[in-house]
Amino acid sequence: MKFGLIYELSTPRPFTRETQKAVYENAIEQSVLADALGYSTVWCVEHHFLEEYSHASCPEMFLTAVARETQHIRLGFGIATCVPAMHHPIRLAEKAAFLDMLSGGRVEFGTGRSSTWNELGGFNAPVEDTKRSWEEYVRVIPQMWQQERFGYQGTFHQMPERNVLPKPWQDPHPPLWVAVTGQGTELDAADRGMGALILSISDVERNIPRFAAYRDRISRCEPAGAFVNNQIAVANWLFCHPDRDYAWQQGQEMVSTFGYMAGQTVEVSEAYPASNYTALGLLGTLRPDPHAPGQQKPLASGLCFGDPAELIHTVRRWEAAGADHLVFMVQAREIVKHQEVLDSLRLFASEVMPHFSEPKPAQAVGL
Amino acid sequence: MSAQLLYGHRPAADYAGVTTTLEPAGEDLLLPDVQIHYALFELPMVAALDCLPPGLHPAIPAHLGYTFWRCDEGPWGAFECAWVGLACRTGIKPRHLVYGAFASNAVVAAELRRRYGFACQLAEVHYRESYDRLHAKISVAGTTLLEVATTRLQAIVGAGATVKYSPALTTVVLDASTTLVQMEASYSFKRVLRGTPQVLSVNTAALGETRLVPGFPMSGTHALADVVLHAPRFKADLVVPAEQGGARKIS
Numbered sequence: 335m336k337f338g339l340i341y342e343l344s345t346p347r348p349f350t351r352e353t354q355k356a357v358y359e360n361a362i363e364q365s366v367l368a369d370a371l372g373y374s375t376v377w378c379v380e381h382h383f384l385e386e387y388s389h390a391s392c393p394e395m396f397l398t399a400v401a402r403e404t405q406h407i408r409l410g411f412g413i414a415t416c417v418p419a420m421h422h423p424i425r426l427a428e429k430a431a432f433l434d435m436l437s438g439g440r441v442e443f444g445t446g447r448s449s450t451w452n453e454l455g456g457f458n459a460p461v462e463d464t465k466r467s468w469e470e471y472v473r474v475i476p477q478m479w480q481q482e483r484f485g486y487q488g489t490f491h492q493m494p495e496r497n498v499l500p501k502p503w504q505d506p507h508p509p510l511w512v513a514v515t516g517q518g519t520e521l522d523a524a525d526r527g528m529g530a531l532i533l534s535i536s537d538v539e540r541n542i543p544r545f546a547a548y549r550d551r552i553s554r555c556e557p558a559g560a561f562v563n564n565q566i567a568v569a570n571w572l573f574c575h576p577d578r579d580y581a582w583q584q585g586q587e588m589v590s591t592f593g594y595m596a597g598q599t600v601e602v603s604e605a606y607p608a609s610n611y612t613a614l615g616l617l618g619t620l621r622p623d624p625h626a627p628g629q630q631k632p633l634a635s636g637l638c639f640g641d642p643a644e645l646i647h648t649v650r651r652w653e654a655a656g657a658d659h660l661v662f663m664v665q666a667r668e669i670v671k672h673q674e675v676l677d678s679l680r681l682f683a684s685e686v687m688p689h690f691s692e693p694k695p696a697q698a699v700g701l
Numbered sequence: 702m703s704a705q706l707l708y709g710h711r712p713a714a715d716y717a718g719v720t721t722t723l724e725p726a727g728e729d730l731l732l733p734d735v736q737i738h739y740a741l742f743e744l745p746m747v748a749a750l751d752c753l754p755p756g757l758h759p760a761i762p763a764h765l766g767y768t769f770w771r772c773d774e775g776p777w778g779a780f781e782c783a784w785v786g787l788a789c790r791t792g793i794k795p796r797h798l799v800y801g802a803f804a805s806n807a808v809v810a811a812e813l814r815r816r817y818g819f820a821c822q823l824a825e826v827h828y829r830e831s832y833d834r835l836h837a838k839i840s841v842a843g844t845t846l847l848e849v850a851t852t853r854l855q856a857i858v859g860a861g862a863t864v865k866y867s868p869a870l871t872t873v874v875l876d877a878s879t880t881l882v883q884m885e886a887s888y889s890f891k892r893v894l895r896g897t898p899q900v901l902s903v904n905t906a907a908l909g910e911t912r913l914v915p916g917f918p919m920s921g922t923h924a925l926a927d928v929v930l931h932a933p934r935f936k937a938d939l940v941v942p943a944e945q946g947g948a949r950k951i952s
């Protein structure tokens with residue numbers, strides 16, 4: 335079992351320059367500490383226009399800042415949005431390879447397609463095309479990394495033969511991942527030999543059949559890249575504190591705040607009915623019981639709030655379920671004091687992480 | 702949570718003139734084969750904040766929806782109705798606060814008022830599907846209040862899982878206080894098409910709120926569905942947000 339961090343870079347109102355800078359600087363400092371403590375990966379999402387919820391519009395810049403202050407921690411695009419209106423695939427290939435070079439081969443390349451009207455509408459991106467464009471991107475980007483010169487005629491882009499530069503440091507290329515929110519996307523990941531970065535928060539037990547299906551399908555995959563990245567990373571929350579009750583109090587506050595921020599965004603399914611957005615996205619996992627709208631939905635089982643002993647037990651359940659990584663959200667709109675986030679990371683690293691061995695190396699391994 | 706959260710700015714005192722009351726709705730009611738035209742448009746956030754009470758959050762981006770129903774047969778006979786809704790959130794749940802509701806006959810106007818508190822105005826509500834567009838219009842005494850067309854319609858596969866109507870919230874007097882009540886309906890979709898909506902004509906003042914001016918088009922859908930109306934179950938406070946206990950079951 336490996337442990338990482340994932341940042342939405344949520345930002346409290348009012349949006350002052352000072353507040354924005356503090357959000358970024360705090361996250362970088364936490365990542366630097368995580369590197370020293372032995373956490374495996376820091377992921378940064380890519381979102382646009384999501385007020386409060388996520389001010390992480392340029393994850394490659396955040397990750398580059400972290401890269402230059404760290405030695406070992408891997409750097410995850412969580413995700414690079416494979417939507418033509420937002421990014422050309424050449425630019426994604428270039429940015430990831432550039433960061434891989436600057437970091438000495440520490441990039442994890444997560445891919446996705448966005449799930450909000452805020453973003454797709456804001457870029458005037460055709461909503462119904464996002465699955466198709468994602469497919470094309472994950473097929474051609476590894477080729478751009480591996481082939482000295484590459485050209486293609488795709489549906490969304492065409493390019494004559496060019497040498498896409500630089501090539502990544504990792505040989506043959508960084509591991510590929512897919513962001514998974516809706517049920518079934520983990521199978522899209524498996525079929526293409528890609529890691530499943532599961533971003534919806536749900537119960538441990540509910541994920542067991544999902545993980546099993548992923549493992550089964552990936553054994554028969556046709557890899558999009560040069561190798562199979564058979565890994566399941568699950569997003570979770572973390573607040574570790576000697577006082578269990580205090581940890582849960584802080585945790586519930588973060589979850590509640592996150593729900594409020596996510597709730598204001600407009601999911602695609604609310605704005606633009608489309609057959610490629612039938613599954614409930616992140617909001618679906620947050621909504622309270624419709625029969626009791628004033629009450630909070632019970633928290634999912636398996637959230638990493640508590641004292642070290644409780645968290646050892648919780649992580650064991652995720653390990654038994656088949657997760658390879660837990661990637662933690664440690665902050666929500668800066669409601670937890672920065673120093674307490676650092677203390678939580680330290681306590682988890684010293685008291686919980688030693689109980690879990692790493693089953694396999696994080697870097698890419700060719701077939 | 703902090704006081705920096707985004708809530709509506711409209712003073713609760715603005716709702717002092719509300720007199721609509723609810724009456725017990727009784728059994729569920731099936732309306733078969735209802736045609737539904739649902740057209741969504743963005744609008745400036747400042748307008749949305751000005752039009753939402755302090756108990757509601759805005760949706761970001763701010764948007765409004767025009768909903769038209771046409772039902773050719775059923776317990777209420779043939780009718781058309783329509784309402785204007787401003788997207789909002791009770792807690793984190795998507796809702797549309799109703800500003801202006803219209804019905805083509807007195808029976809339907811009375812039923813929507815009695816069951817859910819729609820302050821329905823009698824109007825001519827036109828709803829027509831043709832090969833090249835979906836066309837809907839509200840007019841009163843020959844004056845057009847709203848005219849919307851949705852074009853470039855395409856059938857959507859998996860219709861039942863794709864269309865999500867945000868439930869309407871109306872303002873009513875309940876238990877001697879002015880409160881928000883949520884319309885309860887469930888839909889069995891038989892057919893859904895999606896296209897590009899366009900406002901051909903709008904009189905915002907006559908629709909209920911001059912600040913709700915439609916802007917960037919989001920989507921227009923045309924659905925055929927069996928609709929079951931249920932009794933309202935929840936009310937929400939105008940001032941106290943749901944996350945602070947402002948949403949409760951109707952006793």
